Amino acid sequence: MSVQVQSYPASDFPSDFNTENYGVVLLKGTGVFSVDQINYSYEGCTVLFLTPYQKLKLISETDDPIFILFFHGDYYCIEYHKEEVACNGLLFNNIYLNPSIKLTSENYEYILGIFDHIQYELSEKHLFSESIIKTYIQLILAICSKQKSGSLEEQISTGRLPNKNAAEFQKLLELHFKDEKELSFYSTKLNITNSTLSKAVKKEFDKSPSQLINERITLEAKRLLHLTYRSIKEIASDLGFSDEFYFSRYFKKSVGCSPKKYREKVGISMVAKMSM
Numbered sequence: 001m002s003v004q005v006q007s008y009p010a011s012d013f014p015s016d017f018n019t020e021n022y023g024v025v026l027l028k029g030t031g032v033f034s035v036d037q038i039n040y041s042y043e044g045c046t047v048l049f050l051t052p053y054q055k056l057k058l059i060s061e062t063d064d065p066i067f068i069l070f071f072h073g074d075y076y077c078i079e080y081h082k083e084e085v086a087c088n089g090l091l092f093n094n095i096y097l098n099p100s101i102k103l104t105s106e107n108y109e110y111i112l113g114i115f116d117h118i119q120y121e122l123s124e125k126h127l128f129s130e131s132i133i134k135t136y137i138q139l140i141l142a143i144c145s146k147q148k149s150g151s152l153e154e155q156i157s158t159g160r161l162p163n164k165n166a167a168e169f170q171k172l173l174e175l176h177f178k179d180e181k182e183l184s185f186y187s188t189k190l191n192i193t194n195s196t197l198s199k200a201v202k203k204e205f206d207k208s209p210s211q212l213i214n215e216r217i218t219l220e221a222k223r224l225l226h227l228t229y230r231s232i233k234e235i236a237s238d239l240g241f242s243d244e245f246y247f248s249r250y251f252k253k254s255v256g257c258s259p260k261k262y263r264e265k266v267g268i269s270m271v272a273k274m275s276m
Contacts, residue, residue, distance in 0.1 A: 002075040003122070003133055005115045007067045010060035017057070018256060020265035021070040022092065023050035024077065024140060027100075028111060029062030035099050038207060047144055048100040049091045051222070052266045053255045065275035066116055069140070072267070076137050079227060090145055093223075095215040096205055097172060101148045111140055121151040131273070165190055165197060166204035169212075175217040178240045183209050187270050218254040221247075225263045232259045 008014075010029070027033070032041050033048065034057045036233045042048075050056060051106040052073070058066070078092060090097075103111070121129040121136075174185050180186070186209060187197045196246050201209045217239055236247035251259045 003069075003071040003118070003137075004121075005067065005119050007065050007071050008065060009065055010058070010063050013058050013060070013066055015057065016055065018053050018055045019050075019070060021072050022052065022076075023056075023107060024048075024069040024111075024144075025050065025056070026067040026108065026115070027060075028064040028108065029060060031058065031060035031062065033058045033100075038211070040098055040206075042100060042102075045103040045105050045113065046100050047103055047108075049144075050099070051092050052226075053222075053257060053262060055256065056192075067112060069115055069118065069137070073226065073269060076134055076268045077270055079269055081138060081141075088150055091141060093219060095212060095219060097255050098206075101144055101151070103147065107147065109144060111143065114140055139275075163200045163204045165192060165200040169197060169201055169209060172210060173216055176219070176236065181213055181217070181240070183213070197248060209276045214254060218251065221251055221259065222255070222262065222266075225259055225268075226266050229268065229272055232263075235259070 010031075027046040027048060028044070030041075030043045032039055034055075035048075036055050038049070048056075060066075091101075104201065118133050118136050121133050138267045164266055168190055169186055172189055176185070183194050183197065189198060198209055201207065201212065205212065207215070221239060223234060224230055224238065225232075228235075230238070232248065233244045236244045239247065241247035241250070248258055248260075251262070255262060257265070
């Protein structure tokens with residue numbers, strides 16, 4: 001499947017949902033969803049962004065239908081279009097931000113209309129349908145990028161500042177996640193206790209430091225599998241694993257499939273060919 005739009009009654013949504021595709025999920029009403037076992041509440045009109053093999057669970061308190069746009073990375077390459085839609089790391093692949101955005105009802109209906117246009121083009125199978133569909137996907141991502149960046153700017157303008165210890169942990173994690181996987185390294189660097197760091201990080205990101213460490217390693221593993229031609233052994237070494245098989249077990253526990261299967265299903269991006 002390259003691209004598809006599906007709808008589900010809330011009561012019939014799969015209990016444990018994941019796919020090798022990117023997903024744009026339209027939600028309405030109230031409820032709770034979890035992405036990779038992290039819970040988020042939603043209310044009103046919401047759009048949620050999923051990357052390949054992220055696990056989604058949903059408990060809806062209302063009976064509004066759920067709409068999902070799926071597209072494979074070979075069909076629409078997020079990395080290739082990142083400068084045009086400013087979505088890489090804003091909508092997808094950011095472990096520090098909520099993966100959803102609260103939408104206005106107007107934007108919800110507009111995006112739902114684009115879903116309908118995509119379905120029409122899929123049924124048409126015209127010579128130009130693929131180009132039109134890719135333009136529609138780009139439009140959806142641009143609209144949502146604009147709204148999410150606006151929300152983040154509003155938080156800053158209202159004086160909402162991140163917790164200093166949590167912000168410093170994020171900086172340290174980006175520098176050292178490949179080599180330092182223990183909480184004590186980060187708390188020692190910040191000259192605070194493990195408990196103090198854990199409370200600050202949990203309050204800021206709704207995740208524990210250990211969850212963020214694991215997610216950052218897994219995110220980089222996915223990136224290298226998708227965006228490079230490096231062997232799994234080379235990727236394991238780059239991420240600080242002395243044993244390729246330990247890395248494979250670690251990845252499978254986090255993602256639900258082996259690195260080999262992930263690469264087979266998600267594919268190697270055209271960006272990898274451009275960087276050779």
